[in-house]
Amino acid sequence: MSATAAPTGVRPRPGSELSALALAGLWRMVRWLKILVPFAVLVAVWWAIKASGDFPDNILVSPLQAWRTFVHLVSHGVMAEYASTSLTMIGISALISTSIGVPIGFAVGVNRYAAHSLEGFLRFLQGISGIAWLPLAIIWFGFSHTTTLVIVIYTLIVPIVFNTMIGVRAIPENYVLALRSLGAGRMRLVTDVYLPGALPSIVVGLRLGMGYGWRALIAAEMLVRKGGLGDLIFGARTFGQIDRIIVGMITIGCLYIVVDRLLVQPIENVTIARWGLLRK
Amino acid sequence: MSAPAPDVHDKIVVSGFRHFFDTADGSVQATDTVDVRIRAGEFVTLVGPSGCGKTTLLKAIAGFIRPTEGTIHCDGNLVRAPGRERGVVFQELAILPWRTVRKNIGHGLEIAGVRRAERAQTVSRLIELTGLVGFEDRYPHELSGGMRQRVAVARTWAADPDVILMDEPFAAVDAMTRLTLQEELARLCAATNKTVFFITHSVDEAVFLGDRVLVMTRRPGRIKAVIEVPRRARGGRNWESFTADPQMQGIAEQVLRLVRAERGAGPANEEKPARAAGATT
Numbered sequence: 001m002s003a004t005a006a007p008t009g010v011r012p013r014p015g016s017e018l019s020a021l022a023l024a025g026l027w028r029m030v031r032w033l034k035i036l037v038p039f040a041v042l043v044a045v046w047w048a049i050k051a052s053g054d055f056p057d058n059i060l061v062s063p064l065q066a067w068r069t070f071v072h073l074v075s076h077g078v079m080a081e082y083a084s085t086s087l088t089m090i091g092i093s094a095l096i097s098t099s100i101g102v103p104i105g106f107a108v109g110v111n112r113y114a115a116h117s118l119e120g121f122l123r124f125l126q127g128i129s130g131i132a133w134l135p136l137a138i139i140w141f142g143f144s145h146t147t148t149l150v151i152v153i154y155t156l157i158v159p160i161v162f163n164t165m166i167g168v169r170a171i172p173e174n175y176v177l178a179l180r181s182l183g184a185g186r187m188r189l190v191t192d193v194y195l196p197g198a199l200p201s202i203v204v205g206l207r208l209g210m211g212y213g214w215r216a217l218i219a220a221e222m223l224v225r226k227g228g229l230g231d232l233i234f235g236a237r238t239f240g241q242i243d244r245i246i247v248g249m250i251t252i253g254c255l256y257i258v259v260d261r262l263l264v265q266p267i268e269n270v271t272i273a274r275w276g277l278l279r280k
Numbered sequence: 281m282s283a284p285a286p287d288v289h290d291k292i293v294v295s296g297f298r299h300f301f302d303t304a305d306g307s308v309q310a311t312d313t314v315d316v317r318i319r320a321g322e323f324v325t326l327v328g329p330s331g332c333g334k335t336t337l338l339k340a341i342a343g344f345i346r347p348t349e350g351t352i353h354c355d356g357n358l359v360r361a362p363g364r365e366r367g368v369v370f371q372e373l374a375i376l377p378w379r380t381v382r383k384n385i386g387h388g389l390e391i392a393g394v395r396r397a398e399r400a401q402t403v404s405r406l407i408e409l410t411g412l413v414g415f416e417d418r419y420p421h422e423l424s425g426g427m428r429q430r431v432a433v434a435r436t437w438a439a440d441p442d443v444i445l446m447d448e449p450f451a452a453v454d455a456m457t458r459l460t461l462q463e464e465l466a467r468l469c470a471a472t473n474k475t476v477f478f479i480t481h482s483v484d485e486a487v488f489l490g491d492r493v494l495v496m497t498r499r500p501g502r503i504k505a506v507i508e509v510p511r512r513a514r515g516g517r518n519w520e521s522f523t524a525d526p527q528m529q530g531i532a533e534q535v536l537r538l539v540r541a542e543r544g545a546g547p548a549n550e551e552k553p554a555r556a557a558g559a560t561t
Binding site: 172174175177178179180181182183184188192193196197199271275276 | 342343344361362363364366367368370372373374375376377378387388391392419420421422432435439
């Protein structure tokens with residue numbers, strides 16, 4: 001067994017510890033900078049275009065102006081209202097589609113025949129994007145939050161079902177056999193083998209689903225016009241408020257990163273990474 | 281078959297066992313008729329070329345598959361499904377990666393509803409017996425292959441089954457570790473007096489561990505010979521004394537000849553059941 005502890009024989013000179021700490025801090029900063037570089041480039045290019053050409057503000061605003069608009073929207077509570085609507089919608093959708101999608105994925109995954117017959121159907125559904133359901137959903141549910149929810153849940157649920165199914169099927173048969181010979185019943189197998197065994201794949205499904213779902217949400221909000229960031233940017237178009245459109249778009253991108261980092265990654269860290277099951 | 285006298289207490293009785301698999305190309309015969317009797321407290325090893333149906337036989341005794349023909353009894357009861365009285369140790373991929381060493385070893389007791397304090401006691405004892413002290417709270421991916429197999433063995437022993445079925449449990453670990461694990465297993469068996477059915481394709485392993493060695497023919501396998509291995513003492517076995525003992529070496533050579541006769545005679549028999557080179561250390 002390779003112990004990961006530091007060699008105890010070597011004692012660092014006093015002072016070198018401090019410089020090591022500083023070095024570690026520097027490395028962390030460099031890593032953050034690396035992540036921020038592409039964003040800086042984007043802003044620079046945007047600024048250069050605005051400065052070099054003769055673009056009026058109803059075609060393109062400068063980054064500074066966008067920043068001012070952002071501050072204005074935030075300080076007046078407008079941004080919070082639109083953003084919270086979007087976040088609430090994605091949150092509700094994630095909860096509902098996980099609690100429906102995971103059991104369906106299980107039921108299909110443990111049954112080889114069901115898995116075979118449903119694989120094609122799930123791919124078919126994957127092909128029909130959530131947006132393609134909008135016309136029907138609007139006719140059935142009107143311009144309402146229900147319509148938006150239906151679209152987003154549908155978008156989220158397909159990858160969750162699909163990946164749960166794949167996760168269940170990828171569990172080594174020996175795990176199940178070993179537990180059965182230890183006297184495990186069906187419920188035990190579900191809680192001790194199938195659920196944790198399928199979790200890495202379920203998280204992948206949820207992560208994919210959140211990506212698709214977030215996009216579908218913005219699109220649905222643009223048409224339904226009952227609040228949310230999609231409503232914000234589509235409404236701004238009517239008045240040619242380029243600054244609002246751009247600020248809205250940036251917020252959409254940033255919030256997605258936050259959702260992914262704050263919700264999905266912690267699940268991964270406390271479970272899959274600890275078990276050594278993370279697929280890199 | 282040269283079965284032992286019927287008056288001794290038989291733990292496992294396999295009679296008229298024959299198995300076929302359904303494949304896309306129709307039915308494939310896995311084994312020919314097999315009869316095996318295993319006495320209580322006996323360590324029986326089964327050696328044979330790969331694909332001869334030895335794993336099929338083990339899986340049937342475990343209750344994972346229903347035999348096409350014949351019956352299997354454990355303590356006089358017909359085997360229909362897996363049961364707590366028959367523990368299984370697999371070659372690999374059997375302990376759960378999401379459970380620590382301690383939680384894996386105690387899993388059988390947890391399923392049986394044994395109280396926490398009592399469970400902790402049993403688990404600690406087995407952790408000591410299998411040399412896993414200091415690794416109780418590690419996850420399997422932090423362990424070497426040999427230690428993972430120790431955990432698998434400990435988990436099965438912790439559940440305290442009467443019969444332990446082992447399907448090439450040390451085939452996937454390196455040669456050096458394997459020697460240690462074999463010695464440890466011999467000691468563990470001597471200390472706990474379990475009935476063990478052990479499958480291998482290593483002749484040395486079969487003779488080193490077994491009180492009785494069954495030799496199987498190539499597919500469709502049947503038992504072609506049964507060799508008794510006289511033991512001067514239960515336990516205390518080690519590879520140095522085994523390789524220095526002319527009687528043991530004679531038995532090993534006899535078994536080797538029987539197994540080698542099965543090689544090449546069959547179609548596409550890649551794996552050679554040769555004597556393990558590591559035994560000379």
